[in-house]
Amino acid sequence: MIYRFLILIFFVVLSCKKEESTSILIIGHGGMGIEFSGSVYVDNSKEAIQLCFDMEGTDGVEIDVHLSKDGDLWAYHPDDLSENTNSSGCIENLLLQDLEDLKYKGLRKERLVRLKDMNLQHADKRILLDLRHFNSCKGSTIDVNDMILALNDLPEYLKNPSRVRVITRNPYWISHIINAGFKVIYANDIESEVNEAQQINPQLNGVIMKNSDISKAQVTNFKAQGLTVFIYEVRSPKALKEIRDKDPDGVLSDDVQGAIIELK
Numbered sequence: 001m002i003y004r005f006l007i008l009i010f011f012v013v014l015s016c017k018k019e020e021s022t023s024i025l026i027i028g029h030g031g032m033g034i035e036f037s038g039s040v041y042v043d044n045s046k047e048a049i050q051l052c053f054d055m056e057g058t059d060g061v062e063i064d065v066h067l068s069k070d071g072d073l074w075a076y077h078p079d080d081l082s083e084n085t086n087s088s089g090c091i092e093n094l095l096l097q098d099l100e101d102l103k104y105k106g107l108r109k110e111r112l113v114r115l116k117d118m119n120l121q122h123a124d125k126r127i128l129l130d131l132r133h134f135n136s137c138k139g140s141t142i143d144v145n146d147m148i149l150a151l152n153d154l155p156e157y158l159k160n161p162s163r164v165r166v167i168t169r170n171p172y173w174i175s176h177i178i179n180a181g182f183k184v185i186y187a188n189d190i191e192s193e194v195n196e197a198q199q200i201n202p203q204l205n206g207v208i209m210k211n212s213d214i215s216k217a218q219v220t221n222f223k224a225q226g227l228t229v230f231i232y233e234v235r236s237p238k239a240l241k242e243i244r245d246k247d248p249d250g251v252l253s254d255d256v257q258g259a260i261i262e263l264k
Contacts, residue, residue: 022124025059026259027053029232030077037233042084044075045110046118053120057260059187059196060126062167062252064233065115066091066182067132068099073115073150079136085112088199103130121157128185128230128252129158130167145175148180170203174201185230189213198225208232208252211239216246219262223249238261 031048032039041048044064053061064077067229074091082088089103103109120127129151133142151159151166161183168174168186176198177184183205188194198204206228210216214231222229232252234243241260243251253259 017247022139022247022263024245024248024263025126025230026057026179026256026263027061027126027193027230027252028055028061028235028256029252029254030062030064032256034077036254038255039259041108042104042106042110044077045104045106046075046113047108047110049075049118049120051108052256053122055256055260057264058125058256059250060128060163061120062128062130063115065132067150068095069093070095071146071150071153072100073097073114073129073154075113075118078131090135092142092195093137101253115158116154116250123163125163126156126250127164128167129164129185131173132170133170133173141170141244143178144170147173147178151177151180153220165205171197171200174204185228191218194222194227202220204251205228214246214248219246219248234259240255 003238011082021023030043031052034043039048041051049061052058062133063075065073066076068074069254076091078084080088080090084104085102091099099112102112111210131147133214135142165185166177166182167185167187174184174186178201185206185208186197187193187208189209194207207222208230210233219229229248230252231243231249234240234251235254237258240259244263251259
């Protein structure tokens with residue numbers, strides 16, 4: 001009887017034991033998460049980005065980047081300012097004097113911030129810059145040379161290829177950004193298009209896909225081709241368990257604290 005009881009206790013303890021940690025990088029999506037209701041700060045605000053970057057257990061942060069009319073890079077997610085701020089229009093059509101006093105609609109009224117005004121110099125953490133290539137107010141694509149000029153104007157630590165990756169959804173930008181000295185991750189949810197982009201650009205560093213659009217087999221295949229693999233739109237405990245099974249190189253998490261608990 002006692003023997004059976006001890007066996008029962010053993011299996012109860014075993015079932016409650018946390019799974020082993022993974023080597024999956026935890027990258028905060030726009031700071032603490034895009035549209036994450038539990039976040040103290042608005043996504044892509046300086047405060048949200050800094051909080052995620054400084055948090056123990058995170059490996060870095062992803063920042064959505066828009067190019068202003070006068071050539072500065074600003075952290076912001078939506079296409080139009082009216083979605084999250086007290087203004088309207090597109091960053092691509094505005095100057096520093098138009099943007100520097102804008103505030104988010106959230107309770108804390110955070111200000112918009114330029115990349116060059118942040119302090120993300122932690123040597124062990126990654127920075128992913130998601131470049132917005134389209135001016136939705138004009139319905140036109142931004143000149144990639146203007147974007148590269150802005151990237152080159154950043155502080156040196158934001159150009160360090162050992163820490164910084166540039167994300168683009170525009171396949172025609174890939175070669176230009178690589179030739180400018182940056183490591184590029186291609187955001188595309190169609191496997192054949194990623195394969196084509198890599199064939200054209202053998203120096204492509206990685207790929208990023210939605211969790212719903214990438215399988216474990218695809219992750220394994222991309223890794224075998226030498227690509228680093230990031231997955232985004234991870235917003236639930238179930239999604240985090242899927243990430244553990246798929247085993248990408250990194251996850252852009254919309255629940256940073258949950259990701260630390262599940263994956264570390």
